Amino acid sequence: MSSNQPPPLVDYNLFDSDLPLRESFEREGASWAHDLVHELGRLAGTQQAIDWGFQANANPPMLHTHDRFGERIDEVEFHPAWHDLMKVAVGHGLHALPWREPRPGAHAARAAGFYIWSQVEGGHGCPVSMTYAAVPALRKEKTLAALWEPLMTTLAYDPGLRPATKKRGVLFGMAMTERQGGSDVRANTTRAVPAGSDGEHLLTGHKWFCSAPMCDAFLVLAQAPAGLSCFLLPRVLPDGTRNRFHIQRLKDKLGNRSNASSEIELDNAPAFLVGEEGNGVKTIIEMVNHTRLDCVIGSASLMRQAVAQATHHAAHRQAFGKLLSEQPLMVNVLADLAVESEATTILMMRLAGAFDRSSDPEEAHFRRLAVAVGKFWTCKRAIAVVAEALECHGGNGYVEESILPRLYREAPLNSIWEGSGNVNALDVLRAMGREPESVNAFFTEIDAARGADPRHDRAVEELKRELSNREDLESRARRLVERMAVVLQSSLMLRYGDPAAAELFCSSRVDRDWGHTFGTLRSGGNLKSVIERHRPRFQ
Ligand SMILES: Cc1cc2nc3c(=O)[nH]c(=O)nc-3n(C[C@H](O)[C@H](O)[C@H](O)COP(=O)(O)OP(=O)(O)OC[C@H]3O[C@@H](n4cnc5c(N)ncnc54)[C@H](O)[C@@H]3O)c2cc1C
Numbered sequence: 001m002s003s004n005q006p007p008p009l010v011d012y013n014l015f016d017s018d019l020p021l022r023e024s025f026e027r028e029g030a031s032w033a034h035d036l037v038h039e040l041g042r043l044a045g046t047q048q049a050i051d052w053g054f055q056a057n058a059n060p061p062m063l064h065t066h067d068r069f070g071e072r073i074d075e076v077e078f079h080p081a082w083h084d085l086m087k088v089a090v091g092h093g094l095h096a097l098p099w100r101e102p103r104p105g106a107h108a109a110r111a112a113g114f115y116i117w118s119q120v121e122g123g124h125g126c127p128v129s130m131t132y133a134a135v136p137a138l139r140k141e142k143t144l145a146a147l148w149e150p151l152m153t154t155l156a157y158d159p160g161l162r163p164a165t166k167k168r169g170v171l172f173g174m175a176m177t178e179r180q181g182g183s184d185v186r187a188n189t190t191r192a193v194p195a196g197s198d199g200e201h202l203l204t205g206h207k208w209f210c211s212a213p214m215c216d217a218f219l220v221l222a223q224a225p226a227g228l229s230c231f232l233l234p235r236v237l238p239d240g241t242r243n244r245f246h247i248q249r250l251k252d253k254l255g256n257r258s259n260a261s262s263e264i265e266l267d268n269a270p271a272f273l274v275g276e277e278g279n280g281v282k283t284i285i286e287m288v289n290h291t292r293l294d295c296v297i298g299s300a301s302l303m304r305q306a307v308a309q310a311t312h313h314a315a316h317r318q319a320f321g322k323l324l325s326e327q328p329l330m331v332n333v334l335a336d337l338a339v340e341s342e343a344t345t346i347l348m349m350r351l352a353g354a355f356d357r358s359s360d361p362e363e364a365h366f367r368r369l370a371v372a373v374g375k376f377w378t379c380k381r382a383i384a385v386v387a388e389a390l391e392c393h394g395g396n397g398y399v400e401e402s403i404l405p406r407l408y409r410e411a412p413l414n415s416i417w418e419g420s421g422n423v424n425a426l427d428v429l430r431a432m433g434r435e436p437e438s439v440n441a442f443f444t445e446i447d448a449a450r451g452a453d454p455r456h457d458r459a460v461e462e463l464k465r466e467l468s469n470r471e472d473l474e475s476r477a478r479r480l481v482e483r484m485a486v487v488l489q490s491s492l493m494l495r496y497g498d499p500a501a502a503e504l505f506c507s508s509r510v511d512r513d514w515g516h517t518f519g520t521l522r523s524g525g526n527l528k529s530v531i532e533r534h535r536p537r538f539q
Pocket residue numbers: 173174175176177180181182183184209210211212253255261413416417418419420421422423424426
C-alpha cells in the first residue's frame with residue numbers, strides 16, 4: 001500500500017453515513033421507505049456502482065442518424081453502464097415513487113433516493129427526473145395520461161424505440177429551448193398544425209437543447225393557432241413507424257459525458273395537445289416545478305458527495321507531520337463546507353416535504369416561492385462547494401479518478417437548466433407579486449425559528465425592510481433572493497440542524513462574520529464535531 005494515500009471511499013452506505021439526510025428523512029415522514037433508500041445507499045457505495053459511473057462517462061453516447069441503407073433511425077447508443085445505472089434508478093422508483101405510492105412522505109422519500117443515487121453519477125438522473133416531472137403536467141390531459149402514466153410508473157427499465165403499447169416502461173423528456181430563445185420560450189417558432197379531432201397536431205420546427213433523446217416521448221412547446229401550447233410527442237407512432245423527430249447532432253458539452261443532449265428537427269411530426277391550446281407555458285410549468293426541485297436535489301447531492309470525499313481524504317492524508325484533518329486551517333475549510341452541505345440537505349428535504357403536503361394551501365404557497373428561492377441559491381452554492389472540496393484533495397482532486405473533476409463539471413448545470421440564475425431570481429419577484437400568499441407562507445416558515453437566535457431575528461427584520469423597498473427591484477433581485485435563501489436556511493438549521501453547525505451558519509451566513517471564501521469561519525467554534533458528523537464511515 002502506498003504511504004500517505006487515503007483508502008478509496010468504497011463499501012459504505014450513503015444513507016447510513018449521512019446524518020442530516022437521515023434526520024430530515026424521518027422528519028418529513030418518509031421512514032416507511034427506509035428499506036428502499038437504505039438499499040440504494042448500500043448499492044451506491046459499492047465498487048460496481050462506482051465503476052458504472054466512471055464507465056458511463058468514459059464511453060459517451062453515440063449518435064446513429066441513419067442505418068446502413070440510408071434510412072433515418074435517429075438512435076443514440078449508450079454504454080451498458082448507462083443502462084445499469086438506469087435500471088437501478090427506475091427499479092427503485094426514482095422516476096415515479098410519489099405517483100406509484102401517493103402517500104405522505106413519498107416526494108421526500110424519492111428526494112432522498114435521488115440524492116443518494118445521483119452521487120454515483122449525475123447524467124442519467126436527467127431522464128429519470130424528466131419522467132418524474134412529466135406526470136403532473138400530463139395529468140392535464142386525461143386520455144393521454146390514462147395511456148401513458150401506467151407505463152411511466154412501472155419499475156421496468158425497458159430501453160429501445162418501440163410503440164408505447166409494446167413496452168413495459170417508458171421515459172419522458174422535454175423540449176422547450178430553441179436556437180433563438182430558451183428562457184424566453186414565447187419566442188418559440190416551432191409550429192403546430194391541427195391534424196385531427198383528438199388533439200393531434202403536426203409539429204414542424206427545431207429544438208436546440210433536447211436531452212436524453214432516446215426517451216419514448218417528449219413534452220414539447222409549439223405555436224398552435226391559439227398560441228404557444230404543450231404537446232406530447234412520441235418517438236414511435238402507434239403503427240410502429242418512427243416519428244419524424246430527427247436528431248441533427250449531439251452537443252459537445254461541459255458537464256457529464258454519459259448523457260446525450262441533442263439538437264433536433266421536427267418535420268410534420270404527429271403530437272397530441274396537452275392542456276388547453278394557447279396555455280402551453282401554464283401546462284408545462286407543472287413539469288418545470290418538479291424538475292426545479294430536482295435541481296435543488298442534484299445540487300445537494302453534488303455537495304454531499306464532494307464533502308464526503310473531502311472529509312474522507314483529509315482524515316487519511318498527512319502534510320507537515322499531521323493529518324490534514326488536524327490542521328486548523330483545513331478544519332476551518334471542511335467545517336465551512338459541511339455547514340453548507342447540511343443547510344442544503346435540510347432545505348432540499350423541506351422542499352420535497354412541501355410537495356407531499358401541497359394539498360394544504362399554506363404548503364402550496366410556500367412551495368411556489370421556496371422552490372424558486374432554493375433553486376437559485378443551492379445551484380450557485382454547489383459550484384463553490386465542489387471547487388473548494390476539490391482543492392482539499394490537492395493535485396489528487398484534479399485527477400479524473402478522484403470523481404471530483406466530474407462533480408466540478410456537473411456543478412454549473414442545475415443553475416442554467418429550468419431557469420438560469422437571473423431568470424430564476426426574477427421568477428421569485430414574479431411569485432411574490434402575483435401570489436402574495438406565498439410571501440406570507442414563506443415568512444411563516446422563517447418565523448418558526450423566531451427567538452431561537454437574535455441574529456436570525458435581526459436578519460428577518462432586515463429582510464422584511466429590504467422587501468418593502470420597491471425601488472430598482474429587478475436589479476436587486478439576486479441580492480434579495482440570496483438573503484431570502486440564507487434566512488430560510490437559518491430557520492431550518494436552528495430548528496433541525498446540528499446545533500454546532502447551526503451556530504456556525506448563523507455567525508457566518510446570517511451575521512456576516514465571514515470572508516469571501518470557504519474556511520473563513522470565526523475560529524473557536526466546535527468545528528471538528530461538525531466535520532465528524534459529515535465524514536462517511538466504512539461499514
Ligand atoms: C446540459 C443542458 C441540457 C439541457 N437540456 C434541455 C432539455 O432537455 N430541454 C430543453 O428544453 N432545454 C434544455 N436545456 C436548455 C436550458 O433550459 C436553457 O439553456 C436555459 O433555459 C437558458 O436558455 P438559453 O440557453 O436560451 O439562454 P438565454 O435565454 O439566452 O439566457 C442567457 C442568459 O441571460 C439571462 N437572462 C435571460 N433573460 C433575462 C432577463 N430578463 N434579465 C436578466 N437576465 C436574463 C439568463 O439567466 C442567462 O444567464 C439544456 C441546457 C443544458 C446546458
